[in-house]
Amino acid sequence: MHKTVNLSPRLQLIADKVREGSAVADIGTDHAYVPIYLIQKGIATFAVASDVRKGPVEKAAVNVKKYGLQDRIDVRLGDGLEKIKQGEADTLIVAGMGGVLMCEILSAAVPIVETMDRLILQPMIGQEEVRRWLEGHDFKIIDEALSTEGHKIYNVIVAEKGKEEIDKEVYYEIGKKLIQNQDPLLKRLLLFKINEMHKIIGQLENKDSENASVRLGECRQRLREFEKLMN
Ligand SMILES: C[S@@+](CC[C@H](N)C(=O)[O-])C[C@H]1O[C@@H](n2cnc3c(N)ncnc32)[C@H](O)[C@@H]1O
Missing domain, CATH: 1.20.5 (Single alpha-helices involved in coiled-coils or other helix-helix interfaces)
Structure with missing residues (x-):
């Protein structure tokens, strides 16, 4: 029997935004903890854990094997979404990197990003760029939440296809959904x-x-x- 992976509050918040029955592509997976958790909990049916660097890919492969999930999680080496085949994932996770890099990754793969039902993005900085990218590519922010680890606060942005006009400049920096949801960490x-x-x-x-x-x-x-x- 394999142990269940424990997620940090930041990763847990990301995982909580994945709908049951999803097929997930986790780009910049590093340790692959999110895909491992999602499969272990029966939330995702299949996952691709992809990273651009060899070290993280090896780490992800070791972890996937450790939890005995090689048949459900495919670990791949690739830049952005280059190794993601159309139709194999409906949920895209990109987490733990800057917003500018995140937008570059999304921009390089618009046709495949557009096939996703849901994007779950966790930019460490540059959240403003990510919200602008989503608005400019016909993705609507349907949910946002904050989590904290130590003195740091993390944003998780959930988007689905749809038209959205962000009607005030400040909402690019402080997501409107955080205000509507009265997020406990907003203040x-x-x-x-x-x-x-x-x-x-x-x-x-x-x-x-x-x-x-x-x-x-x-x-x-x-x-x-x-x-x-x-x-
Ligand atoms: C700080 S780690 C975040 C890991 C994990 N997603 C998380 O949130 O804890 C960022 C990862 O993104 C990967 N990365 C950076 N640029 C990338 C790209 N263009 N395509 C895929 N992965 C990338 C890095 O190699 C690194 O493993």
Whole structure:
């Protein structure tokens, strides 16, 4: 009998967004813990665990074997979605990397990304870029949630095909669903963003250029928006 894999709160939140009966492609899988968990729990029927680097692929293969799931999880070496065949997965997970890289991966494989029923994205930074990418490629954010590990806060964004117009600039940075869902960690995230903005404003106030003054105006506006959401 194999032990059940334990997920960290960040990975657990990602796994919780996968619907039962899904076939999953986990891109940038590294340890492959999410696919292993999803198969062990009977949430996914099949998974591809793919990574661009040999080291993580080897680690994933060792873990998949350790849990005896070689018949249900295919470990592949490949850049982005290049090793994903059309129709073999309906749920795409891309987690634990920056938003810009995530968008590059998605952009390089639009025809296959468009065949997915659900995207579950967990950008470490650059969440704004990811929300813009989704809006520009006719994906609608249907859910968002935050999780925390230590002092860090992580965003998980769930999207499905559909039209969405993000109607306020601030919602690219703070997902609207987090506000609608009254996410328990939203205030903490806002506080972090407010502190960050104060620091940037402090630096810009000491600069004497036209660029800095335009940027200062934008940052003050953003700060007001964060403070409004806080209340
Ligand atoms: C920090 S790990 C995240 C692992 C796991 N997804 C998680 O959330 O814990 C990022 C992984 O993405 C992989 N990666 C980076 N660029 C990639 C690409 N273009 N295609 C596939 N994997 C990539 C890296 O090799 C690394 O294993």
